[in-house]
Amino acid sequence: MKRMSFFLSATLALAGTLHAQSLPGESVYHLQASTQAADGQPVAWSSLRGQPRVVSMFYTNCHLMCPLIIENAKSVQKQLSPAERKRLGVVMVSLDPARDTPAAMQDVARRHRVPEGWRFLTPAADDVRAIASVLDVRYRFRDDGSINHTSVLVLLDADGRVRARSEVTGAAADPQFLTQVKALLAGP
Amino acid sequence: MKRTLPQTASILVLALASALAVAGDAANGFLPVEGGDFRSSVRYEEATRQTRVASFSLMARPVSNGEFAGFVARQPQWRRDRIPSVFASPGYLGHWATADAPGAAVDADGPVVHVNWYAADAYCREQQARLPRFVEWEYAAAADATRRDARGDPRWRMRQVNDGTPHAMDAAADAPANAYGIQGLHGAYWEWSEDYASLLGDGDRRGQQDGDSLRYCGATALAFNDPGDYGVVKRFVLLSALQPGATLGNLGFRCARSTP
Numbered sequence: 546m547k548r549m550s551f552f553l554s555a556t557l558a559l560a561g562t563l564h565a566q567s568l569p570g571e572s573v574y575h576l577q578a579s580t581q582a583a584d585g586q587p588v589a590w591s592s593l594r595g596q597p598r599v600v601s602m603f604y605t606n607c608h609l610m611c612p613l614i615i616e617n618a619k620s621v622q623k624q625l626s627p628a629e630r631k632r633l634g635v636v637m638v639s640l641d642p643a644r645d646t647p648a649a650m651q652d653v654a655r656r657h658r659v660p661e662g663w664r665f666l667t668p669a670a671d672d673v674r675a676i677a678s679v680l681d682v683r684y685r686f687r688d689d690g691s692i693n694h695t696s697v698l699v700l701l702d703a704d705g706r707v708r709a710r711s712e713v714t715g716a717a718a719d720p721q722f723l724t725q726v727k728a729l730l731a732g733p
Numbered sequence: 734m735k736r737t738l739p740q741t742a743s744i745l746v747l748a749l750a751s752a753l754a755v756a757g758d759a760a761n762g763f764l765p766v767e768g769g770d771f772r773s774s775v776r777y778e779e780a781t782r783q784t785r786v787a788s789f790s791l792m793a794r795p796v797s798n799g800e801f802a803g804f805v806a807r808q809p810q811w812r813r814d815r816i817p818s819v820f821a822s823p824g825y826l827g828h829w830a831t832a833d834a835p836g837a838a839v840d841a842d843g844p845v846v847h848v849n850w851y852a853a854d855a856y857c858r859e860q861q862a863r864l865p866r867f868v869e870w871e872y873a874a875a876a877d878a879t880r881r882d883a884r885g886d887p888r889w890r891m892r893q894v895n896d897g898t899p900h901a902m903d904a905a906a907d908a909p910a911n912a913y914g915i916q917g918l919h920g921a922y923w924e925w926s927e928d929y930a931s932l933l934g935d936g937d938r939r940g941q942q943d944g945d946s947l948r949y950c951g952a953t954a955l956a957f958n959d960p961g962d963y964g965v966v967k968r969f970v971l972l973s974a975l976q977p978g979a980t981l982g983n984l985g986f987r988c989a990r991s992t993p
Contacts, residue, residue, distance in 0.1 A: 570817045572819055598926075675854060678977040
């Protein structure tokens with residue numbers, strides 16, 4: 546327990562130092578946007594800083610591509626070593642804040658049996674486009690309520706610089722993207 | 734939910750914004766555009782149909798250099814020498830004399846150009862507004878000086894070939910306002926829309942629901958109900974090709990507000 550709290554305070558101190566440093570210009574965390582986590586808690590977009598992450602955008606009411614996005618991200622994670630897995634955050638961001646309530650996000654996480662530690666975030670309605678823009682995700686609502694969107698996993702380093710992208714076309718991880726993830730995690 | 738700002742900062746910004754909004758409204762107010770059923774000239778994958786455009790209001794003219802200089806003074810993180818590179822390309826406000834002022838060589842009342850989508854979005858938020866959606870622009874721009882939908886007039890429409898150039902029909906200083914009282918929608922400058930990135934361009938792989946739309950929706954997205962609607966076709970193709978950080982010497986913006 547003592548050891549745990551030491552570890553925790555060391556992490557917090559480190560996080561504090563990181564935040565004190567100025568963000569690199571290319572960081573997507575310059576964007577001031579607010580989101581809500583699946584547990585209902587508010588999460589500032591910029592607070593994702595501090596850990597390398599794979600981020601994607603999807604919506605829960607999507608039955609072909611979005612399950613593939615989730616499975617693809619799971620496949621990436623599965624091919625990492627336990628140590629690597631611990632270092633990499635996975636964040637799924639909703640394109641559809643009107644329908645993707647915390648309950649809907651929890652439900653999709655359960656249905657896909659996503660590993661613990663994944664974050665499901667629903668942006669404020671007027672922040673979706675800006676988050677999509679910094680991730681270079683294009684999307685459009687169709688008349689029937691479905692959404693055309695770029696299906697992509699984006700690898701961000703701890704400071705929010707885009708380091709790699711992987712277009713999702715199936716459930717299996719793209720080997721080149723996996724190499725880029727591992728290379729980032731091996732770095733300092 | 735609102736964007737997070739330090740509390741004192743947001744109070745200050747709000748106070749400033751409302752003070753300035755009062756001052757600004759006299760010059761560049763938001764004019765009401767009554768909604769209605771509308772046949773967009775842009776065709777997406779779905780079957781052609783009427784779109785319902787909700788009532789909204791739109792700035793009478795594009796945001797000017799002077800107005801934008803006021804904004805960068807209030808929110809200096811949008812100065813060209815401070816904007817983070819994630820939001821900007823090197824040309825951002827590059828035509829201004831200095832980082833905080835357009836200078837004498839640039840018309841203070843003329844539309845601000847060389848602005849990217851992020852800065853335009855931030856400006857509109859400060860006005861408690863937003864960028865107009867493309868269909869809202871198209872709806873308001875269907876009006877000429879007397880008719881709310883003048884698109885059936887081939888001669889009027891033909892002149893839109895010059896949109897975005899100095900020969901555009903609204904480019905002259907004495908060009909009449911349209912039926913809503915709005916100016917410059919067919920001017921020498923293009924304008925950002927909120928959903929520039931829903932105008933899914935060629936080369937994007939996206940979509941869901943079936944394999945075909947995954948492969949082909951890029952191609953079908955670039956189809957038009959009315960290819961003769963030159964102003965809209967040109968504008969659509971231009972905006973769909975832009976990255977949000979891009980700037981152009983003939984691309985500005987104006988803001989819209991939803992009608993509560």
